[in-house]
Amino acid sequence: MYMKKSTPFLPCGFFLLLLAGWLLSGGCANKGYPEGGPRDETPPRVVAEVPVSYATGFDRKYVDIYFDEYVTLKEITEKFIISPPQAKKPKVNLRGKYIRVEFQDSLRIETTYSLDFADAIVDNNESNPLGYYRYVFSTGAKIDTLELGGVLVDATSNEPVSGVPVFLYEGLADTMPLKGIPNYVGRTDSVGRFRITNLKEAAYRVMAVVDDNRDHKFTPGAEKAGFTDSLIRPEVLRVTVTDTLEGDSVVVIEKEIYGPNDLQVRLFQEDPTQLYLTNEERKERELLTFTFSIPGRNDFSIRLADSIPPEDWYFPEISPGLDSINIWIKDSTVYKRDTLYVLLDYLRTDSTGRQSPYADTLRMTFSDKKKPRPGNRRKEEEKPVVDFIKINVRVSGEQHINKSLAVEFDRPITGSPAGKIRLEERSDTLYLPAEAEWEQDSSNLRRFFLKKKWQPEGDYRLVADSAAITDIYGRHSDKLERKFKVRAEDSYGSIHVDLKGTEGPVILQLYRSDGRKSNRGDKKFNVLAEKTVQKDGVYIFDYLDEGQYRLRAVLDRNGNGKWDTGLYEELRQPEEIRYLPVEIRARKNFDIEQTFDLNSPYRGGELLQDDSDPNKKTNLR
Numbered sequence: 001m002y003m004k005k006s007t008p009f010l011p012c013g014f015f016l017l018l019l020a021g022w023l024l025s026g027g028c029a030n031k032g033y034p035e036g037g038p039r040d041e042t043p044p045r046v047v048a049e050v051p052v053s054y055a056t057g058f059d060r061k062y063v064d065i066y067f068d069e070y071v072t073l074k075e076i077t078e079k080f081i082i083s084p085p086q087a088k089k090p091k092v093n094l095r096g097k098y099i100r101v102e103f104q105d106s107l108r109i110e111t112t113y114s115l116d117f118a119d120a121i122v123d124n125n126e127s128n129p130l131g132y133y134r135y136v137f138s139t140g141a142k143i144d145t146l147e148l149g150g151v152l153v154d155a156t157s158n159e160p161v162s163g164v165p166v167f168l169y170e171g172l173a174d175t176m177p178l179k180g181i182p183n184y185v186g187r188t189d190s191v192g193r194f195r196i197t198n199l200k201e202a203a204y205r206v207m208a209v210v211d212d213n214r215d216h217k218f219t220p221g222a223e224k225a226g227f228t229d230s231l232i233r234p235e236v237l238r239v240t241v242t243d244t245l246e247g248d249s250v251v252v253i254e255k256e257i258y259g260p261n262d263l264q265v266r267l268f269q270e271d272p273t274q275l276y277l278t279n280e281e282r283k284e285r286e287l288l289t290f291t292f293s294i295p296g297r298n299d300f301s302i303r304l305a306d307s308i309p310p311e312d313w314y315f316p317e318i319s320p321g322l323d324s325i326n327i328w329i330k331d332s333t334v335y336k337r338d339t340l341y342v343l344l345d346y347l348r349t350d351s352t353g354r355q356s357p358y359a360d361t362l363r364m365t366f367s368d369k370k371k372p373r374p375g376n377r378r379k380e381e382e383k384p385v386v387d388f389i390k391i392n393v394r395v396s397g398e399q400h401i402n403k404s405l406a407v408e409f410d411r412p413i414t415g416s417p418a419g420k421i422r423l424e425e426r427s428d429t430l431y432l433p434a435e436a437e438w439e440q441d442s443s444n445l446r447r448f449f450l451k452k453k454w455q456p457e458g459d460y461r462l463v464a465d466s467a468a469i470t471d472i473y474g475r476h477s478d479k480l481e482r483k484f485k486v487r488a489e490d491s492y493g494s495i496h497v498d499l500k501g502t503e504g505p506v507i508l509q510l511y512r513s514d515g516r517k518s519n520r521g522d523k524k525f526n527v528l529a530e531k532t533v534q535k536d537g538v539y540i541f542d543y544l545d546e547g548q549y550r551l552r553a554v555l556d557r558n559g560n561g562k563w564d565t566g567l568y569e570e571l572r573q574p575e576e577i578r579y580l581p582v583e584i585r586a587r588k589n590f591d592i593e594q595t596f597d598l599n600s601p602y603r604g605g606e607l608l609q610d611d612s613d614p615n616k617k618t619n620l621r
Contacts, residue, residue, distance in 0.1 A: 043128040044071050044121065049135065058107070058137040063115070065135065066098040070124035073099070078163070079118040083184045083196065084111065085216055101135075110140035112198040118187065132189070136198055146234035149195035150263025152188045152208050152226060155565070155574040156525075160192020161267050164224075165211050168196060168204040172231070174571065177207050181216040195261070203231040208265050218568065221274065225568055226267040232260065268566045268574040274349040282364045286335045286411075286473070288327040288342070295321030298346045302327060305341035305361060309334050315412050315472050317445050328412055330472055340364045388478040389413070389471050393462060395484045401456055401492075402543040404439070404449040411471040416440070417448055420468040421480065426459035434460065456489040493586035494542040497551060501598035502536045507554040507561065508596075510541045525552075532561055544586040551580040551596055 048066040051058065076092050088104035101115060114136045121130040136143065148168075152161045167182035176182075183204070186196035194208075210224040211217075218225050237257045244250055272294050279291040292298055300322075302314070309331045317326035329335040341363055348358035390410040399405060407417065418438040424431035434452070441447035450462075461483040469477035499508060509530040528549075531539050541549075554563045555576040566574040580596050 041126065041128060042123075044069050044123045044130050046130070046133070051137070053135045054137065054143055056138045056141055056143060058113075058139050062100050062102040063135060063137070064098050064100050067121075067130075068097075070097055071099070071121055071130070072124050072127070074120050074122050074127070074129075076117070076120045079120040079187070081116045081118075081165075081185055081187055083114050083116065083186065083198075084108065085181055085185045087181075090115075107139050110138075112136065112138040112140070112142075112144035112200070114198050116186070118189070134197070144198045144200040145258070146199040146201060146236065147195060147197040147258045147261075148199065148204070148206070148232055148234045148263065149193065149259070149261040150206075150265060151192045152194060152265045152267055153192060155226070155266040155268040156563070156577060158577065158579055160188070161208075162188050162190050162192055164188045164208050164267065165216075166194045166196065166206065166208045166265070167216065168199070168206060170202045170204055174205075174569075176205065177209070177218040177225075177227075177568070178220070179217070182207075185216065199234050201234070203233045206232050206263060206265065208267055210267070220568060221270050221272050224267050224269045226265040226566075227568060227571075228263060228265060229571070229573065232263065235259065266566075266574060270567055271565055275355050276348050277344070277346065277360070280362055280364065282340075282366045285366050285368070286329045288329065288340075288364060290325045290327070290344070292323045292346075295319075295323040298322055299357065300325055301345045303343050304334065305343045307334075317412060320442050328472060338365055338367055386478075387475055389469055389475050391469070391477060391480060393480075393482045395482070397484060398487045399454060399460070399484050400543065401454050401487055401489060404451045405462075406441075406447055406449055407462075408444070408447040409469070409471065410446070411473060411475070412446055413469055413471045415470075417464075417469060421462055421464045423450060423452065424461050424463060425455070426461075431461055431463075454486040456486055458486045460484055460486065490589040492543045493546060493588055493590050493592065494540055494544060495549060495551075495584055495586060496591055496593045497539045497541070498537075498593065498595045499533065499539060499553070499598070500536050500595065501600075502533065503555075503598075504534070505556040505559045505561075506533050506598070507531075507556050507563070508533055508539055509552050509554065510544075511550055511552060512548070532556070546586055546588055548583045548585055550583055551594070553578045553596065553598055555598075 044067045046065060047068050050064040050066075051060065071094070073092065073094050080089075080092055082090055086103070086105040090104060091102045093100045093102065099121070107113065114134055117130075117133045117135075119129045119132055121133055122128060123130075138144070152164055152166065153159060154161050164187065166186045166188065167177065168184040168186075169176040169180070170183045183202075184196050184199060186194045188194045188208070205227065207218065207225060207227040209218045212223055213219070235258075237259070238254060239257055240252060240254050242250055242252055274293060275296070275298065276293050277290060278293050279289075281289050283289065288302075290300070304313075313329065313331040313334055315328040315330055317328060319325070334340070341361065344360040344362060346358060346360070347355040350356050392408045392410075394406040394408065407421065416438055423434045423436045425434040426432075436450050436452040439449045439451055441449060454460075461481060463482075464477060464480035466479040467476040468480075495510065497508065499506070507530055509525075509527050511528060512526045528544075529541050531541075533539060555578065556562070557575055558564060563577065564575050566572050578598050580594070584592055584594055586592060
């Protein structure tokens with residue numbers, strides 16, 4: 001796709017007439033407007049430019065832009081861009097009915113510049129925007145006229161990303177975005193589109209960077225980025241088109257079309273590679289928690305700085321990725337101290353980028369909350385409180401047919417709950433022992449799953465005798481009895497996905513989006529179920545609650561079973577994610593059939609053609 005080139009803004013003679021008219025009409029009048037009357041909905045107009053836009057041989061230190069009314073600047077620091085960029089950004093000064101742009105740095109010779117104000121110029125009365133305004137000039141004898149454009153989308157959501165700088169680098173070196181400033185710069189608009197104009201003839205590397213430190217460079221790992229796979233060379237196409245005028249007369253028109261204008265750049269956050277301790281805390285008297293920046297081997301060890309406790313003074317609870325470590329202090333002489341000084345040894349990324357041993361000393365404190373006063377109660381009426389193990393049976397009245405039952409303890413326990421917590425199934429008026437398996441959660445050693453093939457609408461209960469469970473502190477459990485019922489099979493719906501266009505491994509995901517953002521700022525997706533598939537076919541997501549669902553497919557090109565982000569230094573793009581841009585409503589006791597064609601032109605989270613699918617239907621089971 002290409003875009004028709006716009007013409008220069010004003011001829012010089014017309015500019016002089018407009019300037020004279022502006023001076024005669026009260027260019028020096030006081031600022032103000034009458035109260036009352038209809039709301040002003042007319043945007044400001046540019047009535048003069050000094051020198052005129054698209055001027056050549058430019059050798060001035062500033063540019064003045066005049067308007068037909070008083071204007072103001074909205075977020076000018078963020079929105080104003082000069083391209084090619086300068087080491088010292090120009091100053092944009094508001095002076096009533098005109099704006100002066102003063103250059104703080106020298107201009108390159110034989111170079112075309114554009115001053116892009118985006119939509120920062122608004123009138124002073126009602127903030128009516130001028131619209132996207134660009135001023136162009138050349139320090140040489142000609143105006144460069146080439147341009148390119150496209151859209152920037154988030155790699156994980158396919159949604160357009162606004163307000164992100166887009167850099168153009170002339171040359172073949174892949175390291176230019178890391179070390180040098182770009183030759184040209186633009187910015188995405190409110191719908192993620194970008195258009196960089198007045199380029200000279202060359203091949204460019206296109207790269208979008210969330211330039212947090214505003215240094216016009218890409219900082220790997222710290223800033224989001226996106227880039228094109230190959231160098232882009234702008235060009236002009238001359239095309240001949242026919243048009244029908246009034247009276248059925250046909251005219252032949254020759255047009256110049258500039259482009260390319262359909263580039264798609266996907267913005268991503270690289271996986272962090274720097275290993276360091278990100279957080280340490282003591283939220284409970286017996287618990288120390290340490291968190292690392294990335295998963296992986298960290299050679300963590302801990303000891304006390306001011307005493308030597310018994311060898312087994314703590315119980316470690318380590319996450320599967322080794323990026324989170326809970327230290328449960330078992331020795332009462334240690335955890336009863338409000339202040340602990342601990343010596344840590346772990347790996348940390350040094351200034352050379354290598355992981356090396358690092359020793360750290362931390363002061364970790366805890367204070368008990370003040371207990372409320374007993375009031376007028378007599379001491380003989382006060383009863384001692386027994387500190388039982390807290391057991392959380394994660395079921396809210398009804399148990400899902402296809403899920404295990406989770407049981408979580410507030411402290412690490414000794415051994416397994418198998419044989420200590422019993423499952424019983426109701427038969428007539430009696431509860432009889434039922435077979436089930438216990439499995440410890442690898443991500444939380446205090447959580448166990450009771451795995452069972454549940455009978456639909458069956459009545460069950462979990463029971464345990466008093467003191468059946470013991471934790472590492474010697475505390476015991478209280479007597480347990482928890483009844484629950486399994487949901488009926490016809491209370492669920494299912495979605496049958498007819499997947500087409502599969503080439504290689506695909507992770508088909510059923511999800512809900514709650515609109516929240518992750519720590520990286522990306523949109524969060526609540527993935528409810530997923531299937532890794534290798535070929536086209538019908539894939540079923542069953543046992544679904546009534547509600548709205550969506551589908552997406554991760555093109556798992558390396559077959560590792562997860563979505564992988566990009567890495568610029570290896571010129572590796574993030575794995576593609578295709579979205580079905582319609583919501584699917586699951587209903588009780590219904591099978592919903594939905595076609596998902598991975599080759600359909602989905603872009604930016606929307607279907608570029610009619611999204612009504614004749615193959616989608618509902619069937620009563």
